[in-house]
Amino acid sequence: MPQRPAHRRPRTGRRTPRTARRRRGRDRRRATASRHRSKRVRDRESVPARMRPDVPLAPAPHLLFHPMDRGIRDTRRFRRARKYKRGRFVTMLTREAWSPVGSRGLDATTRGRPRLLGAAVVAASCVAIAMLGMPLVSLPDVIAALVGARGIALAVGFASASAMAYVHARHRRARTHLAAVLAGQTEILDRITRGAPLDAILSALVEMVERHAEGMLCSVLLLEGNVLRYGAAPSLPATYREATHAIVIGPTVGSCGTAAYRRARVIVTDIAQDPLWKDFRDIALRHGLRACWSTPILGSDRACLGTLAMYYHEPRPPDPNDLELIETAAHLAGVAIERHRNEKALAASRVLLEQESHVAQALVQAGQVMLAARTTPVVLAELARLTTELLGCDCADTVARVDDEDSYVTRSADGYADHEWESLQRLRMPPAMVKRLLDTLAQRPLIDVRTQDVPDADAKAMLDAYGITTSLYVALRRDEEPIGFLSAAYRGRDERFSEQQRRIAVGIAQLASMALANAHLVEEARRASQLKTEFVSTMSHELRTPLSVIIGYSDMLVDDSASPEQAAILAKIRTASVELLEMIEMTLNVNRLEAGHDVPHFERLSMRAVFDQLAEEFSALPRQEGVVLRWEPAPVAIRSDRRKLRIVLKNLVGNALKFTSRGSVVVRCAVRDEMCAVTVEDTGVGIAPEQLPVIFDMFRQGDSSDNRTYGGIGLGLYIVRRLLSQLGGEVTVTSNPGHGSTFTITVPLAPPEELRASA
Known part of the structure; x- marks a missing residue:
């Protein structure tokens, strides 16, 4: 075990403040580097694989190196590579992923590439190291080096460097192309968002597509029903556009008509040979068009909105870049067309709603006026x-x-x-x-x-x-x-x-x-009412004349000292004649009211005098025994129509006497809130509650059956209400069946101004 140098102090568990600060700084740097590395990985993964610069646009075995490979760019890897054997170093460069613990490691950017990439890089590195230690001081030495084994190594290194430069340039062009395409997409989407006209958006889209595909002519056709019409095709010849405008889609109608019919992409690599172009081949070849690729433009509901086509002057198939470009352009065209049609439909619905609202308001106004008119001239x-x-x-x-x-x-x-x-x-x-x-x-x-x-x-x-x-x-x-x-x-x-x-x-x-x-x-x-009124008036006058004669002769016979039996017969004759005469008078009153001929005549009158006149008239009329009629006048003077007020009171008192078999009928007068109130209270049979709302209607009675006890035609209370409306008054009734009823009329002490004007 190697010994620790004497000049180094042993490591202890205690850390100095300087050591702690260094460790914290190192941890922060590592965390920052990790965040940046994660962000770069996410950015690359968010882009589709076919559009990422770290993936070749056209996979080929000659692509040996990718410029995004940080395992080669990082020079520190070369310095640290001395710790590994050559075999391990080669494995590090050629295997799909290597991430040593505690270090940033290599990105898996060489995944799926040929292992020749690692070998070429290793050879170039060895040549460079050898050249650094080789003394080449003369031209013969250089030539000898090139001819010998070192020359082969230099050639391999040069070839590898050339390949790396080529791939790097290609991917740089790919990134530039991708950036331009994205910028064009952003511009088109910005135009759509700002609500630019559809033809301007489609023209900009076509120009953007043509900029990114050299020698290509682009067109956008809009589908209306089953007919394709040109939406934008600035580069196609005008004569060709006129010849192919408004074509009906079908299974063999060129590339665009067929694509719209099938709702699928149609690739025609050679127009001169393809059977889909049999009807349009001559016009296409005359204008130098040899290839046409068309894809349908689909909306969000998968409905076909049109087609986007790419034309070339030479026969050729599309590459993946072309297919991706046409799909992207078709998607943008679909967004623009659908938005335009939705806005157009919304504007049309808004206009239609305004029109419907205007029509409805006009007809409502016309209906109110027309239905309010009652005569033909007014209508x-x-x-x-x-x-x-x-x-x-x-x-x-x-x-x-x-x-x-x-x-x-x-x-x-x-x-x-x-x-x-x-x-x-x-x-x-x-x-x-x-x-x-x-x-x-x-x-x-x-x-x-x-x-x-x-x-x-x-x-x-x-x-x-x-x-x-x-x-x-x-x-x-x-x-x-x-x-x-x-x-x-x-x-x-x-x-x-x-x-x-x-x-x-x-x-x-x-x-x-x-x-x-x-x-x-x-x-x-x-007209029918007028005829009826005239007939009733004529008949009433004709009936009233003989009745007056009958009543007069009856009175004369009574005066000539008739026997009691004869007097009783004459009294019955007179009573029936008077009742019939009263009905005729009521009928005449109704006819005058309906015809509007009976206008009120206001004058000053005393309610006591009116009561006295009515008491004298009713004293001469027969009534049932045991019924007392009592008048309780008040010293009240009003301005009203004497005749109409007498008819009202006479009808109310007559009804009270007719429906009272015993007891009393009391007529009172008083002043209430600037109104003259007259009540007629009886102890008769009363009125059922369900009959109270209808007793003031014409020809309505409390008992309308055929075997009713009391006579009458149901005009008295109707006339009362109509006459009181002319006098500015009203009538109310309260009743207790079996105990009697109370009718109350109120008339103003002085008629209102509008009533005086109408009179």
């Missing part, structure tokens, strides 16, 4: 105004058939001058003039025509007279029967109506047709 007038407003046209008019005339007339118009509107009103169009237009509208929803294209000479002359250049016609129908048409027009502008305007016009016409049908129904109902 037609609003229709012309809305058409001009919502379509943004210059003028609009409606033409409809006159029922009592065999002609069509302009019923409403908007956008015309006063003298033009007067001439339109005087215009009468015979059915033959509009028959062709209506027949066409029966088959189509609308007609959009320029005046210069109108075949009818008379119609064309009429349009020219009003300065109309473009017209839009939509049919107006009532119960599916055409009754006329709606016309919208431009004056002095030679332009067509847009699709949005067409949809609005059709919607307006449909709403107008419904409004016209509703107006027709309302008008028919009003």
